[in-house]
Amino acid sequence: MNTATIIDGKARAAELREQIAHAVSAFAMEVGRAPGLAVILVGEDPASQIYVRSKGRATAEAGMVSFEHRLDVTVSQVELLKLIETLNVDNRVDGILVQLPLPQHIDEDAVISCIDPSKDVDGFHVMNAGLLMVGKPGLVPCTPLGCLLLLKQHLGDLSGLEAVVIGRSNIVGKPMAQLLLAESCTVTIAHSRTRDLADVVRRADIIIAAAGRAEIVKSSWIKPGATVIDVGINRVTGESGKAKIVGDVEATAIEVASALTPVPGGVGPMTIAMLLRNALTAACARAGLPEIPLLARSDQTS
Structure with a gap:
């Protein structure tokens, strides 16, 4: 029985x-201050609180300054936009992240558009999305960037490989497809309305599963030897009646794929690392410094 290599995110x-922490130290020596990352949390969503705590801890461990703004769930959109505008002109702040989702009375698009694109460490601003589309330097969404690094570390050159991205969100699916195109992959974006999804997936050398549906990708769909990046984090009830976390890919894929990311422990940790990378990239750009090369190992095979 084949057993896939586990890609340890x-x-x-x-x-x-660790590389970023060393680079942050070098930046601070050069500029006279550490990079600053501002995180805004609206409301008390438990998952969002966990994410914000993790990001704050990672920011501090990297030697950056963390500015946390926790706002009541009733905060108005006008008040939130005023805070963002204040952070846009604060020279201590190099990156701004607004934790999503936001309460229903706040327009997420308006909030994202208000962030200075040069401080948009999530890479969601339409200007950064446009730069990615045309292949120009900009801040790239963290999860797709982390996926790409894992792929390049494992496979090396991706040129000519056929990739299927399952999911078309602005956060993962669309930017992931653009990153893979830039690596000269042949890319298909599949989604909930794709006809015969199984047949589409069977063609793929690379599968990026980001549909947000538990085990939507069956192991029987996967071409033997394919590399699978599972972005999904889904809470389901197991046979014992207890909740468990599963990905978007069926667990038995380990018997078919050549390599895959575990859930949890695969893509999630890379997302936070890429957030720190983006914050440092933004800080270097604002200080007029060249981007510090951190990611050389991504071009090596495992």
Whole structure:
């Protein structure tokens, strides 16, 4: 029985965070201050609180300054936009992140558009999305960037490989497709309305599963030897009646794929590492410094 190589995102992210911490120290020596990352949390959503705590801890461990703004769930959109505008002109702040989702009375698009694109460490601003589309330097969404690094570390050159991205969100699916195109992959974006999804997936050398549906990708769909990046984090009830976390890919894919990311411990840790990378990239750009090369290992095979 084939057993796939486990792509250890947690270990890779730890290496990257160590590199970033060294680079942050060099930046501080050059500029006279550490990079600053502002995180805004609206409301008390439990998952968002966990994410914000993790990001704050990672920011501090990297030697950056963390500015946390926790706002009541009833805060008005006008008040939130005023805070963002204040952070846009604060020279201590190099990156701004607004934790999503936001309460229903706040327009997420308006909030994202208000962030200075040069401080948009999530890479969601339409200007950064446009730069990615045309292949120009900009801040790239963290999760797709982390996926790409894991792929390049494992496979090396991606040129000519057929990739299927399952999911068309602005956060993962669309930017992931653009990153893969830039690596000269042949890319298909599939989604909930794709006809015969199984047949589309069977063609793929690379599968990026980001549909947000538990085990939507069956192991029987996967071409033997394919590399699978599972972005999904889904809470389901197991046979024992207890909740468990599963990905978007069926667990038995380990018997078919050549390599895959675990859930949890695969893509998630890379997302936070890429957030720190984006904050440092933004800080270097604002200080007129060249981007510090952190990611050389991504061009090596495992």
